[in-house]
Amino acid sequence: MQRERVADDIYIFTSDLYAQVTAGVVLTAEGAVLIDTLLFPEETRAIKHFVEGRLACPVRYVINTHYHADHTYGTYMFPDATVISHALCYDLLNTRGRDGLEQARQEMSELKSVQLALPMLVFNHRPLILRLGNKTLHMWHTPGHSPDCSVVLVKEDRVLFGADTLMPIPYFVDGSYDDFLASLQSLQNNTFECIVQGHGEVILRGEIEEKIQSDIKYLTLLKKYATNAHTKSDPEAYLARVDVERCGKSRILLSGQVQQLHVANLRMMYKQVGGNIQAPEPTAENSGDK
Template sequence: MRPRRAAVVLLTGAIAAAACGASAEPPIDLRSRQIGPHTWYVEGEAGAATRENRGFNANAGFVVTADGVVVFDALGTPALGAALLAEIRRRTQAPIRRVILSHYHADHAYGLAPLRVAGAQIWAHRGAKIYLDSEPARTRLAQRRETLAPWIPADFELIEPDHWVDGDFDFTLGGVRFDIRHVGPAHSPEDLSMLVLPDGVLFTGDLVFAGRIPFLGDADSAGWLAALDKLADPRARVLVPGHGTASTDAQAALRLTRDYLLDLRAQMRQAVADLLPFDEAYARARWDAWSGLAAFAEGHRANAYAVYLEMERESLAPPQPPG
């Protein structure tokens, strides 16, 4: 892994102002919605990250306790991270203790710097170590610098966490309990969820998408389906997806993502069994159930191809012994 840059410009605290000042656009104003006695979340737009929406297409949340604030995810640009910090400060002046990062994809992690400058410690799963120094991470960073300029500055670099975690853990802060679960590899190797008790609010990260098609990338779709079963916690009163509106019906919230993955796997598995090349398989498939959802045009074909390759690998895998 490349060395950490101790003097990265992002950590000076001026990066968000520089990003906003480089544009004629007004400052980003996020408004949070309260979904529990201690818990708020902000909701991004439904589609892909664009210069027009300033990269704000994902969700983040925060929990205010008697001993400080816990944040879940950090949004997709330094300016958005600063706007999230400003919204937290609008609700409370309590110190920000931790950021629990669901995973290191751009739309959830590029806003970390202002929160770290404010004093938060960043906690992430150890599975992200490989991604942080990978070609996909470098490709995504270059793409975001181009498509989200000036919101992603030219000198932007990913920030590593202060604490790597290896699996499930719980902690209590200010009388509020946090159950952190490693439910990957699924959408990413490191997927973490956070259940806030006693509020009954479950933050799922990108294991759940609402109102738009999921993003698969190099996801493990079989592992993802298993992860969705792990999220079915009866203590969850409200489910906050990585993208889309929070829901008080957890099973309904899980349904779109599960049905989408099952349909992709079924259609691409049949295509592989029929020895169809991907282009022909994609053209023949029925996508009516998904074509009206946000981000379909931007992401669905790539999702289908990723699952097609996954089905090829599964078809070539040796059979597992019973038991």
């Protein structure tokens, strides 16, 4: 697991074991706020040891940005913390997440100890504002990657935890293309010092607008190619030629996993515009399990 300090009181943790998924911690004199956890217990345990052991800062709150396994499976390790999420995250964890965890326990020995931890404090239409010590955290709904996805802004530092609304490539197989596009557009023309992606590297201030514009362009091109496929005699063959580079993204991101995510996006987009094609297979990024 990699650790990076992005502000005096904010650390980011990036998994070495699964898809460069990230978690973060905001430190205050009154305790810590943990934003997401990591998939495998050994890595979340290392976060807990660093924050509560080495830094001697008890975790008071855990924020689940969305219900997917790679962001929530470590929540149970903080039994004294108040867990916060969007209301839809609670519902999805209690349904898809519960079923997914049962399957994951059977398939992966590393996950046998994982327990489902449901949010205790939820918000819905209005943003949630959390004040702890000298920090103010604003959390609001940005659906698209999943129905429940939310982002978190640390107001004093202007650090945005973008969750999976911002990752190396937009991925909406468990969500909505239209919602994703609207959520990205809502983040434009803001002043952030940096953005912590749900997977991959931190986006620095000078890169933010270009990154968001690139994601919007990707989604726009994706829909264009999916729509064009309807005019082809062999839509599947046409879609197979639309690689991630044709939509403006690099295939080397996320250790090469972006091409797989892109193919799933393209097939889902083709279905959403009325095409007949097999749905993408579930992954930890579009279901409650690994």
